[in-house]
Structure formats: structure tokens, C-alpha cells
Amino acid sequence: MDSVIVTKNVSKVYGTKNSVFKALDNINLSIGAGESLAITGKSGSGKSTLMHLLALLDEPTQGSIIINNQDSHKLTVKNRDLLRNQNFGFVFQQFFLNAQETVIDNVILPLKIAGISASKRRKMAIEVLKSVDLKDKIKSKVINLSGGQKQRVCIARALINNPKIIFADEPTGNLDSNTGQIIEDLLFKLNREKNITLIIVTHDDDLAKKCDRTVRMKDGQLIKEVKNK
Amino acid sequence: MKFHDLIGMANSSLWRNKLRTFLTILAIFIGSTTLSLTSGIGSGLKSYLQNQLGNLGTSNSMVITANVKKTTINSSSALTPYNPNQKNIVLSRGGGPSESIVALTSKDITKISKIPNIVSVQPIYNIAPDFIATTSNPNKKFKFSISQAFGTPALDIAAGRNVINTNNTPEITIPESYTSSLGFSTYNAAVNQMVNIGISNSLGQQTVVEAKIVGVQQKNLIGSTLSYGNNKLTSILESISAVGEPVSQLNNYISLSAIFNPNLTTNQINALKKALLNEGYKGLTIKDQENTIFTVINAVTGVLIFFAIITLVAASFGIINTLFMSVQERTREIGIMKALGLSKAKIFMLFSFEALLIGFWGSLIGIFFANGLGNIINSILSKGLLKDFPGLNLLSFPIKTSLIIVVSIMVIAFIAGTLPARRASNKDPIEALRYE
Numbered sequence: 001m002d003s004v005i006v007t008k009n010v011s012k013v014y015g016t017k018n019s020v021f022k023a024l025d026n027i028n029l030s031i032g033a034g035e036s037l038a039i040t041g042k043s044g045s046g047k048s049t050l051m052h053l054l055a056l057l058d059e060p061t062q063g064s065i066i067i068n069n070q071d072s073h074k075l076t077v078k079n080r081d082l083l084r085n086q087n088f089g090f091v092f093q094q095f096f097l098n099a100q101e102t103v104i105d106n107v108i109l110p111l112k113i114a115g116i117s118a119s120k121r122r123k124m125a126i127e128v129l130k131s132v133d134l135k136d137k138i139k140s141k142v143i144n145l146s147g148g149q150k151q152r153v154c155i156a157r158a159l160i161n162n163p164k165i166i167f168a169d170e171p172t173g174n175l176d177s178n179t180g181q182i183i184e185d186l187l188f189k190l191n192r193e194k195n196i197t198l199i200i201v202t203h204d205d206d207l208a209k210k211c212d213r214t215v216r217m218k219d220g221q222l223i224k225e226v227k228n229k
Numbered sequence: 230m231k232f233h234d235l236i237g238m239a240n241s242s243l244w245r246n247k248l249r250t251f252l253t254i255l256a257i258f259i260g261s262t263t264l265s266l267t268s269g270i271g272s273g274l275k276s277y278l279q280n281q282l283g284n285l286g287t288s289n290s291m292v293i294t295a296n297v298k299k300t301t302i303n304s305s306s307a308l309t310p311y312n313p314n315q316k317n318i319v320l321s322r323g324g325g326p327s328e329s330i331v332a333l334t335s336k337d338i339t340k341i342s343k344i345p346n347i348v349s350v351q352p353i354y355n356i357a358p359d360f361i362a363t364t365s366n367p368n369k370k371f372k373f374s375i376s377q378a379f380g381t382p383a384l385d386i387a388a389g390r391n392v393i394n395t396n397n398t399p400e401i402t403i404p405e406s407y408t409s410s411l412g413f414s415t416y417n418a419a420v421n422q423m424v425n426i427g428i429s430n431s432l433g434q435q436t437v438v439e440a441k442i443v444g445v446q447q448k449n450l451i452g453s454t455l456s457y458g459n460n461k462l463t464s465i466l467e468s469i470s471a472v473g474e475p476v477s478q479l480n481n482y483i484s485l486s487a488i489f490n491p492n493l494t495t496n497q498i499n500a501l502k503k504a505l506l507n508e509g510y511k512g513l514t515i516k517d518q519e520n521t522i523f524t525v526i527n528a529v530t531g532v533l534i535f536f537a538i539i540t541l542v543a544a545s546f547g548i549i550n551t552l553f554m555s556v557q558e559r560t561r562e563i564g565i566m567k568a569l570g571l572s573k574a575k576i577f578m579l580f581s582f583e584a585l586l587i588g589f590w591g592s593l594i595g596i597f598f599a600n601g602l603g604n605i606i607n608s609i610l611s612k613g614l615l616k617d618f619p620g621l622n623l624l625s626f627p628i629k630t631s632l633i634i635v636v637s638i639m640v641i642a643f644i645a646g647t648l649p650a651r652r653a654s655n656k657d658p659i660e661a662l663r664y665e
Contacts, residue, residue: 057568057658078572085570096565096662100245112238113571115231 003066004165004197005031005054010063012049012220023049024060025220033164036191036198038208041217048169050217051201055088055167056080085114089158089196091187093170095150099143103134103153106142110161124160132156132186148179155186165197166190172207184210230575239582242559250587253551256544257591257638258598264537264634265599269624271530277621278522280385288515289491290380292353293341294484295331296511332481340508346490346501351460352482353377354467359427359435361403361456363411367425371410375401375426375466378457379486388416389444392459399440399462401426404455405448416445428466431473438465448617487512541638544591545645548584552649556580556656563653564661577654584646585639592638596631599624 012024023046031037031054039047052058053065056072065072067083075083089110097106107129108121116124129135132152142150151171158166168187172180184207191198200211208214209228216224230238243250295315315331333352341350354377360370382391384402392400401424405416413419422442429435440462458466471479489501498514505512556563563576603624615621 052659055568057662081570081572083570084568090565090568092662094561096561098562101241109566110569112234113230113566113569113575115234 002033003030004033006066008064010060013061022220034195036211038211038214039201040208045217046220047201047217087164089163089166091154091158091168091171093173095154097142104138107156128156128160147175151183168200243583253547254591256547258595260541260544261592261595262599265596267533267537269603269626273623273625274526289489291487291512291514292484293487293510293512296509335480344504348488350487353484353486356466362425364423374455375458376455377463380488385447387445387447389420394460400443400459401440402444402446402457404446419445428469436469545641548645556649556653560661563656564658567658573654577650580650580653581646584642588639588642592635600626
């Protein structure tokens, strides 16, 4: 299996000389294309920091991150923005949707950023909202949706640019177990059918077990790796 | 992100908090209205005066006097050496002490005529006619004043036409206010009628000259009671009044009027003035005389505009405040947009456009409001306070000025917006997306 993301001796340090905090300590991880990976650990273990580094939202203090056989450190800011825009999708526990705007306006944001024309955006949005079963909510304002519906809008937004990798930060954290189940099913279905690499940060062990592989973190270090399948 | 998408996005987020945006625009609107009104008064007065100053002569005419070294209270010597070849003439100042200045003679006229680009030179006469009367009612005489028309006169005409200097018959235009006294029922009735003009020479003998009324001048600010005669008429009057003058006073003039090549550029006109100066003359064009008056108007409106700009600066702090609040509220939105690949520059533009839109709407509404208000003020004033100044619109709003106002307010708004926009563009997406 080809690796989409490889980290080599990645460390992340916050603070200056006197009060150094090591958020990540020598992380070596290889994530295969189409794999589903769960990063687990208690809060403060560094799992979110790791995800931010993998998603190129932040840069490591030491070590390198290789994405599609390219050292991310060598990418220009513009290329890094482009890579995130075209290859990554994000799903957050807090949704981060624009509550005052309509479902479709939220979903097309990545396409808008990419500079795709309005008519094409609309077509793609309808397609993707169909796949998350929200076609009838297209003109609704996000503020009027339930939690599960909001998370599906989030997934639609993450999917619309046909990403290779979806980063999900506690995707079911704000949902009741039933709707959480629906979201999980949706994410794994995408992973299976579209071969999208799934990187999930969670402290829900049940969700972690459904992934191909689980890595556990503590104090900025990878302490355990389990292959679930 | 495409340009129009950025503007659309800026616009929709601007109106997400309607009241706040409205209040910020209101502040800009007040500044813009003030600015529009003050500059409106300036351009209203200027365009009126420009119109009126057309009466001083054509734009390619120049008043020439001898260049005398000005002595001031600080000059070491107030006296200049006597030159037996120069004659002096008395220049009287209304109410003030009289001053004798160097007189210009026919010698000067020939000398000036030879300067390149000077088309013609003509003395400015001091004609004081005795009376005017119509030929049909020659005993009903009125006291009046007449002035020379130089070059191609361009007075506002109510009926008929301006006098033509090259015509070889005596022609005159009279102001509106003469017509009823002279017994004309309408302005048009006066056109092509003949008048008698009485003038006395230095020996007290009166001669009557006939002239044709070719036009009736519209009422105006400058010289509203002056009639204008063409070259033929005024030179006849001058030659009559000169009879009996002492030889020493004959053909001495305070100033001359020169017509220069109308195609000269400003630089060429300045060169011409310099050439005159080298010969010992001072030339003053209509433009120069206009500028003297405009300098005063500009100074007054400049001060008013300065105050308007202060209100705009105050309003721009409103923009800064509004956008800082907006950046604060939309921290997460900025975070997600950055995470989804929107560049720093585009985030900066997004917020800058919001500032520009506030400036645009504020200034546009302000200008429209000022226009409406100006029209109301103009119509009230033209019936009341400014009744005696027909054609004066106190406020005028040329499109060019309005455009300048919109653009400059948008520039101010943009500058105000840079601070919050910079803060937005510098937001760290991770900080923005943290939610613990």
C-alpha cells in the first residue's frame, strides 16, 4: 500500500528556553492510501496537534512530513494552501459552519476558494448533498438544522472537492449515539467506496476500533499501535 | 477565490450585522454629505463667477500695465530714479490716496505689438459719456456708463448678440435694467434700435454720436449697470473727449488691452508674460484675475472641506471598530477558510472589501442626499436671499467632484480597514479553530 502521509521524527515544541512544552516527541508514522486511522489519547496527549501537523495547518519544530512523496516543508505557502484546498477535507466536532447562511452556501466554500464558477459549484453541491441525504435542506439556514444534519453538512463540505484525505476531529463528539452512528457509517462508507483516507481524532474507543488501525498517544508520544483488521 | 466571489462574500458578511453596519455607514454618510455640500458651495460659486468673469473679456486677452518695482514698508528705498522719457499718470484709488504711475503711450503700443504671439494691442480708454437717449425720443436723456468690449466679447445675452469689434459701425449692448427706462417694452424690442450718446470734450463742448443696440445683456454680478461698446464706438467717443486736452496728457494710458494667440498653452502664456516683463510691462490675463478671486474661494472652501475631512476621520474609526468586532466574531470562520486553503492575501482582501463597501455606500448615499438637499436649498435661495443673482446656484455638484469624493472616502475607508484586515489575515488557523 502506498503511503499518503509519512512523518519522520516529528517533534513540536511550544514556549521558549525556560518553559518548554513538548507537545509532540519524535513521532514516526506512515499512513497508507485508503487507510482509516484513529488517533486516540486523553486530552493534552497531543493528538490534535498531530492532526494539525498532518493537515499542514501547522509546522513541526523538528522532523519532516512527507505528503504524496513531497516534503511539505519545501512547499511554498501557496502550494500548501492549494494542497489543502484540493486534497483535504475537514470535519470538526464543533462543525464550524456559518450558522446564518444556507446549507449550500456552506457546502460550496471550498469550491469558492478554489475559484470554481457558480453554476458548476451548484451542480457539485447538489450532487454531494444527495450523497449525505440532505438534498431537501439545500436552501435551509444552518441555524435551523439538528446536530446530526449539521455534521452531515460538514461532511458534504469536506467531500465536495473530492478529497484524498478527510481529517475528522471528534466527528461524533457532539452527537447522540444514534446520529453519531449515522455519521460514522457515512464516513466509513466514503472510506470504503471512494477509497478516501480517513484520519480520525477521537477518544471514543468504539469508534477507534472500527478503523483499520488505532494509534494511542500519551504526553506527545505514540505509545501503542493496534491493527484492528 | 474569484474577485466577484470575494466582493459577494464581503457584502453578505457585512449585512450579517445590519444595525452595526448601518450605524457605521451612517457616520461615513454624515461625513460624505458635509464634504459634498462644502465642495458644492465652492464649485457653485466658482462656476457662477467663471460665467460672470467672462464679462471682463475673452480668455485670450490681457491687461498690460507698466511694471513698476513695488516698494513695501521694508524696502530700503521707496524712490526710483527719474527717467525723462517716461510720463506719469495719476491712478486714483477710491477713497485712498492717489498714486502716480508710469503712463503707457502709443510708443509702448508699437513696442508691445512686436512681441511674438501678441495679436493686437489697444489702449483702455477712460470714457465718461454724458447721456444716452433713443433716437425716437431724443429728449429723454439718461446718465449711463460705457465700457470697451475687448477681443471677442462673450457676455450672457438676453436678446440679440454681443458687439463685434471688427464691425465698422458703432455698436452697443445695454444691460437689462436700461430697457424699460429707454422705453422698450421687451428686450427684443430694444435690439436693432438706434441710440444717441452725448459726450463732452475737455473744453465742455458736447457732441452726439449715434450707435446701434445689437443686444441686451443679462443681469450679472460684475458690471451690471455697464453698457459695452465696440471698437468703433469707443474710439469715436475717446477721440471726441480728447479734443482740447493738454498735449502732455494726450494719448497717455494707465493700461492697455492686448489680445494674444488663443492657441497658446499655459506655459506659452507664462513665457509671453515673461517676455512682456523683460520689456518692462506687466501682463494680467483673465485667468490671472479669476485666480485671484478663486484663491479666496478656495481658501474658504478649503477650510470647510478640512472640517468635513475631520468628520470622515472620526467616522473611519467607526470602520476600524466595526471591523475589529467583525474579525473577533468571525475568528472561526477565518480559521476554517484558511484551513480550506484561502490565502492570507485573500483574507486581507475580504476584510478590505468590507471597509471599501462601507465607504462606497456611505459616500454614495451622502452624495445623493447632498444633491437633493442642494437642490432644495438652491430653489429656496433663488426665490429669497439670492433673488438678485439670476443664474446663481449656490450649490453645484459636478460628477467629477462627486467621483473624487467617493474615491477619496473609499481610500480613507480602505486605510481604516487595513488594521482589522491585517489582524484577520494574520490569524493562525489553529488558534482560530481551538475550542477548548
